[in-house]
Amino acid sequence: MSQPTPSFYNLAWRWHFYAGLFVAPFMILLALTGIIYLFKPQLDSLMYDHLLNVTPAHHSLSADEQLNRVKAAYPQGHISQYLPPINLERSAQFVLHNGGRELNVFINPYNGDVLGEQDAKLNLQAVARALHGELMIGTLGDRLVELAAGWGVVLVVSGLYLWWPRGQSAAGILWPRLSRRARPLWRDFHAVTGFWGAALLLFMLISGMTWTGFWGKQYADVWNQFPAAMWNNVPTSDIEARSLNTATRQTVPWALENTPMPVSGAHAEHMGHGATPSGPAAPGITLQDVVDIATARKVEPGYSITLPTTATGVFTVAVFADDPRNDATLHVDQYTGQVLADVRWQHYSNVARATEMGVMLHEGKLFGSLNQIAILLVCLMILLSSISGLVIWWKRRPQGRLGVPPLRHDLPTWKTGVAIMIALAIVFPLVAASLIAVWVLDRLLLLIRKKRPREHLS
Structure with a gap:
């Protein structure tokens, strides 16, 4: 007689259990913080109307006049960024460091009144973004989120195997039996x-991982390639543009993160005001000059201007547009006003373009309200799937134990499963290390289970 085809159902269930127990809390947190950040435009207008909106007037102050008003209000503050009004009814914004705090300071561009301030790191959206990206604990949090995303892929793949119909009716498979x-x-x-949201969850996991500090950086280093000619005649530093992005603030687009920052004052005659290469910034051009350059180059409103902090630093004009086709990143020499680099959508590689589109879809920005609603539904599906998985586990777990699904019999090597695990390990190195750790733990649990005396039924 031929041997029956082995069933790997329990083995897949075991790995699904491990993945789910680790991933579910992260998925719940990411979904909740994602919903908050998803509706940033609406929540900001509701919560900060007094800071964001102004009544238009016939004359507006120059960027430098606005800068002087903010300096007068915060004489000890160090200003790092300026965000011009996005339209005639919006305030201008300065980002500054004052007394150990990073502040968003809002100013009426027509009369120069300082409208108020907002803690740049502790407002609702900044906290949601920081939790979403690194759990507000820096590099460790970033790695944990990346691990959770990688194990989320394991969760989806194993879940689809468990879901796959085996002679059952469609009820309970394609729709719930209420x-x-x-x-x-x-x-x-x-x-x-889990089934209906599988493809969407995979998209959210992969598109989100492009921002992670380990996998995302490697991915960017491979695919974010620009023609060498773009930098041939531009003096560059060892600092990458990713240094302008933080856990709470996005400045340059993803596609620009691994590009070098140019330097100002490449020739001695450019370095005016007694500046030295190692000294502080001493711009020879004004903030309004940089605004005029952005206007002349047709940079879409909504851009920021990051001010130089050293004698070789540059002004960086950047817009991380809702439609990536309007992305722009300009680096401007602080002494001469020369545009050292002007990078747009047409300069991106095809992979970078696809990634930027994916990021905007992930953030619900590409197609306006429709995109927001679609991502909200995805987040709600993730919440329901994660919470229901935890409830199922809680209801079936043995008293005082985790309730790891048992292997009912010895199994031959599951070639398909091994191939999937190897593929995941190659694509996601951090997942590879954790897979080995979990496999060792699983072997130990099996040994302990075999040595434990069988419990007698009462």
């Missing part, structure tokens, strides 16, 4: 939302 109660109903919610 007539059921307790754990069976939660199981249907978990399976159905």
